[in-house]
Amino acid sequence: MEKLVAKVSQRIKILNNELQEIYQEHSDDIVGEITLKNLLGGMRGMTSLVCNTSFVDPYKGLFISGYEIPDFQDKTPEEIFFLLVTGTFPDPSELDELNTELAQRATIPEFVWSMLRSLPKNIHPMTMFSMGILAMEGESVFKKKFEEGVNKDEYWLYTLEDSLNLIAKLPVLAAGIYRLLFMNGDIIDSTQDLNLTDNFTFRLGFNRHNPSFADLNRLYLVLHCDHEGGNVSAFTSRIVNSALSNIYYATSAGLNGLAGPLHGLANQECLHFITEIHDALGNKPSIDAVRNFVMATLDAGKIIPGYGHAVLRVTDPRFSAFMKFGDQYCSESPYLQTVKKLYEIVPPILKDYKDGKISNPWPNVDAISGSLLYHYGMTHYEFYTVMFGISRTLGFCAQNIIARGMQQPIIRPKSVTNTWLKTYFESRTNEGNRTKKAVP
Ligand code: AMX
Numbered sequence: 001m002e003k004l005v006a007k008v009s010q011r012i013k014i015l016n017n018e019l020q021e022i023y024q025e026h027s028d029d030i031v032g033e034i035t036l037k038n039l040l041g042g043m044r045g046m047t048s049l050v051c052n053t054s055f056v057d058p059y060k061g062l063f064i065s066g067y068e069i070p071d072f073q074d075k076t077p078e079e080i081f082f083l084l085v086t087g088t089f090p091d092p093s094e095l096d097e098l099n100t101e102l103a104q105r106a107t108i109p110e111f112v113w114s115m116l117r118s119l120p121k122n123i124h125p126m127t128m129f130s131m132g133i134l135a136m137e138g139e140s141v142f143k144k145k146f147e148e149g150v151n152k153d154e155y156w157l158y159t160l161e162d163s164l165n166l167i168a169k170l171p172v173l174a175a176g177i178y179r180l181l182f183m184n185g186d187i188i189d190s191t192q193d194l195n196l197t198d199n200f201t202f203r204l205g206f207n208r209h210n211p212s213f214a215d216l217n218r219l220y221l222v223l224h225c226d227h228e229g230g231n232v233s234a235f236t237s238r239i240v241n242s243a244l245s246n247i248y249y250a251t252s253a254g255l256n257g258l259a260g261p262l263h264g265l266a267n268q269e270c271l272h273f274i275t276e277i278h279d280a281l282g283n284k285p286s287i288d289a290v291r292n293f294v295m296a297t298l299d300a301g302k303i304i305p306g307y308g309h310a311v312l313r314v315t316d317p318r319f320s321a322f323m324k325f326g327d328q329y330c331s332e333s334p335y336l337q338t339v340k341k342l343y344e345i346v347p348p349i350l351k352d353y354k355d356g357k358i359s360n361p362w363p364n365v366d367a368i369s370g371s372l373l374y375h376y377g378m379t380h381y382e383f384y385t386v387m388f389g390i391s392r393t394l395g396f397c398a399q400n401i402i403a404r405g406m407q408q409p410i411i412r413p414k415s416v417t418n419t420w421l422k423t424y425f426e427s428r429t430n431e432g433n434r435t436k437k438a439v440p
Pocket of ligand 1 (some may be wrong): 182261262263264266302303304305306307308309311354357358361364365366418
């Protein structure tokens with residue numbers, strides 16, 4: 001993997017030099033302020049992390065090294081990983097090298113399958129996915145090299161080594177979990193050197209010969225790859241990695257965050273929501289009936305899955321990319337039709353709901369992704385977050401390789417108590433009063 005190592009090494013040097021220059025001039029300058037609202041509001045809007053793999057503009061969505069979704073939605077997950085970690089798309093020889101490396105690393109140790117087979121069948125596939133990754137932690141090259149006392153300048157190199165192993169294995173692990181839970185339990189093997197998407201599609205074992213299903217899987221693995229460093233899953237993986245835990249620990253931890261319904265599990269929740277609509281109203285519900293259903297859901301104190309976002313303030317461009325795919329390949333799907341009806345109905349309702357308190361009434365990626373998979377026969381919607389997770393791991397790995405290269409310190413923000421806050425604000429008020437009195 002000479003070419004990849006050279007490119008990543010160069011990127012780390014450039015990023016390090018840039019940051020050192022900025023630091024020399026501005027080490028004590030203020031980059032933001034923290035209000036009590038930020039503190040109590042899930043640190044929303046607080047600038048607290050540097051992440052060079054991707055950037056989310058509230059009005060334009062995801063950027064990777066300056067590229068917007070239309071620039072990269074036709075690429076493969078391998079190309080996207082290369083872009084995330086090096087900042088450039090691979091040339092043909094670099095891509096060839098990466099594909100060969102990944103194909104050689106795609107085997108899951110037998111003990112992982114035995115462990116997964118021993119689990120109860122009502123377990124969630126995300127739990128199996130996270131456990132499967134954690135179970136392979138003993139294979140970490142970084143861990144071994146750290147124990148041997150390797151120089152910390154080389155930490156990133158072994159994090160890259162671990163990342164390639166992990167990225168290669170995840171489609172195999174995920175497809176195996178699908179077979180164990182939802183098919184007859186036989187895991188499909190392959191001796192062919194397949195790319196990540198084809199390996200995944202082949203091992204799922206259904207709809208294999210449908211090129212648009214393979215293309216949907218590719219798109220799925222591309223669009224979910226990264227969304228800055230502060231989202232629940234990426235931030236968790238960054239924190240865990242910052243303790244010099246290896247990438248298996250960091251990824252498993254990040255995926256446990258992705259498994260929450262306010263984050264990656266929202267795609268499963270969306271399909272569940274549409275299924276509920278179809279069960280109650282038939283699979284061609286009228287606009288008015290769907291509107292009433294949405295209102296009743298909100299009145300029952302529930303959220304509308306797939307709508308809203310902590311950063312975005314427009315329709316998620318990833319939603320639009322999936323919609324384009326749906327219009328091209330499965331426009332008649334009743335699930336996609338209901339997604340469209342919801343897109344018409346939900347934003348105006350959410351805009352006015354709770355006196356306009358909802359920051360973003362527009363759909364995010366999860367409002368549509370599952371409905372397309374459902375159309376192609378992946379009806380076990382508990383699995384959708386696992387696919388999100390394969391893709392998001394590309395971002396975890398890229399972020400953590402770079403963080404190691406930049407020798408990011410252990411992440412440890414300060415927490416305070418209610419008493420601390422009371423005392424702090426009281427002393428500020430007293431200071432203010434003293435200052436006022438002092439002024440003639
Ligand atoms: N339905 C109902 N209420 C919603 C809502 C929705 N889709 N989105 C936001 N709200 C509510 C919040 O619950 C909050 O209510 P509260 O003050 O009573 O607690 C209020 O509106 C203000 O929240 P916000 O500032 O608009 O959003 P946030 O940044 O706190 O949260 C998110 C963002 C995504 C968690 C939220 O919009 C949500 O719960 N959406 C539905 C779940 C979902 O689709 N998650 C996936 C997000 C993308 C991803 O990570 N994969």
